[in-house]
Amino acid sequence: MLRALGFLGQEVMGTMTTASSIxxxxxxxxxxxxxxxxxxxxxxxxxAVCGLGFGIVCPIVGSILTAIAxxxxxxxxxxxxxxxxxxxxxxxxxxxxxxxxxxxxxxRPEKAGK
Numbered sequence: 001m002l003r004a005l006g007f008l009g010q011e012v013m014g015t016m017t018t019a020s021s022i023x024x025x026x027x028x029x030x031x032x033x034x035x036x037x038x039x040x041x042x043x044x045x046x047x048a049v050c051g052l053g054f055g056i057v058c059p060i061v062g063s064i065l066t067a068i069a070x071x072x073x074x075x076x077x078x079x080x081x082x083x084x085x086x087x088x089x090x091x092x093x094x095x096x097x098x099x100x101x102x103x104x105x106x107x108r109p110e111k112a113g114k
Contacts, residue, residue, distance in 0.1 A: 051099025062088030
């Protein structure tokens, strides 16, 4: 029984690996958070975070402003909410494209090395 468990973390017969040896391997860091930890903040990572972050926030805020414009009219407390909501809704796609482009630029050195 102990031989099958590899004597609790030791390798048996050279070809078997144990959980402790698998944990030592470090796979390639693929996510944005992991890229930031490895490479730090660059203009590419900042552009990716801003583009994707604002690309997600803009349609939400734009929808809220458009809904307010439907209820109260095009102006609300001196603000032109209908225009601003529409502008934020139109900014969604360019911001998402910019964020995705910055992510591609971050991955380019990894692809060149392979």
